[in-house]
Amino acid sequence: MTNAATSETTLRVRYAETDKMGVVYYANYLVWFEVARTEWLRDHGWTYREMEAGGAMLPVIGVQCEYLRSAQYDESITIRTIGILHSPVRVEFTYEVFKQDGTVAARGTTMHAAVDLNGKPCRLPEKVREVFA
Numbered sequence: 432m433t434n435a436a437t438s439e440t441t442l443r444v445r446y447a448e449t450d451k452m453g454v455v456y457y458a459n460y461l462v463w464f465e466v467a468r469t470e471w472l473r474d475h476g477w478t479y480r481e482m483e484a485g486g487a488m489l490p491v492i493g494v495q496c497e498y499l500r501s502a503q504y505d506e507s508i509t510i511r512t513i514g515i516l517h518s519p520v521r522v523e524f525t526y527e528v529f530k531q532d533g534t535v536a537a538r539g540t541t542m543h544a545a546v547d548l549n550g551k552p553c554r555l556p557e558k559v560r561e562v563f564a
Contacts, residue, residue: 496539516563
């Protein structure tokens with residue numbers, strides 16, 4: 432198992448992401464994880480588009496999220512993302528969502544398995560594995 436560098440993504444909570452009380456609806460954290468994961472790859476010189484063009488995809492096979500503090504409408508949040516290569520076919524991303532005041536709003540993980548364009552398990556392309564080195 433190897434660790435890759437950390438990436439940070441900053442977003443502003445949009446009105447559409449909140450409930451009537453102005454609190455972020457819980458499922459939006461998973462959307463933010465996807466945004467942060469995509470930016471993590473981009474920050475490390477690779478994109479989902481390039482990976483898929485190379486014949487591999489990374490579907491989510493597991494997800495976990497622990498909600499600690501409410502994020503609010505119009506608040507700036509920062510998502511710290513770390514990628515962990517477990518094997519040539521399995522990748523995990525961990526996330527911490529920070530509120531403007533530095534408190535942690537949520538922590539989570541997503542587990543991914545590499546599959547080819549037909550949905551069959553495959554090894555991650557070498558260039559993608561190098562991103563985690």
